[in-house]
Amino acid sequence: MQAVQLDVASLNTLRDGFRGRLVLPSDEEYDRARAVWNAIADRHPAIVARCAAVTDVVAALGFAREHGLPIAVRGGGHSVAGFSTCDAGMLIDLSGMRRLRVDPKARTAWVEGGALLEQLDQAAQAFGLACPVGVIGHTGVAGLTLGGGMARMQRMHGFTIENLISIDVVTANGEQVHASDDEHPDLFWGPSGCRGELRNRHGVRL
Incomplete structure (x- = not known):
């Protein structure tokens, strides 16, 4: 799997106004952030967007669209087929949206x-x-x-x-x-x- 390079300027733009947290492969919490219930789906997204609000979801989708990244969405992370994670893409994590x-x-x-x-x-x-x-x-x-x-x-x-x-x-x-x-x-x-x-x-x- 080829690593995806995301430029710092684009990431900083995404961070502006993002209420949740963006997790990259270089971050200490990355392995925890990408983990799902089915360990067979051991995938490595390019970025994990831990959304705290709908505006975060909109921003994450826009970033993924602009950079041509595949998207996966995780709620509880229980997809047996592995739909709640992806390789080299944008993982939109909704675990911070539990109201x-x-x-x-x-x-x-x-x-x-x-x-x-x-x-x-x-x-x-x-x-x-x-x-x-x-x-x-x-x-x-x-x-x-x-x-x-x-x-x-x-x-x-x-x-x-x-x-x-x-x-x-x-x-x-x-x-x-x-x-x-x-x-x-x-x-x-x-x-x-x-x-x-x-x-x-x-x-x-x-």
């Missing part, structure tokens, strides 16, 4: 792209509710959902993806889009059949 809100009246939850199942479970249980999600707590909610979602209570409530109400997406050109049955329905249709391939997601509403 969520439960609306007990509407019986819905809004979840950022890095949130984990255990967080959603705890938040829902506080209101006597439960979500049809998987059983491994450190799996990412977004990745599980967009992969279909083998779920507890599945026989009664279906797959996790069948309970998806809307999704907030950053498109490849950096546009932020809210998609649902009523808004951008063509984009909202995608997750139900794309398995792990619809990327750059930063929030889901169940």
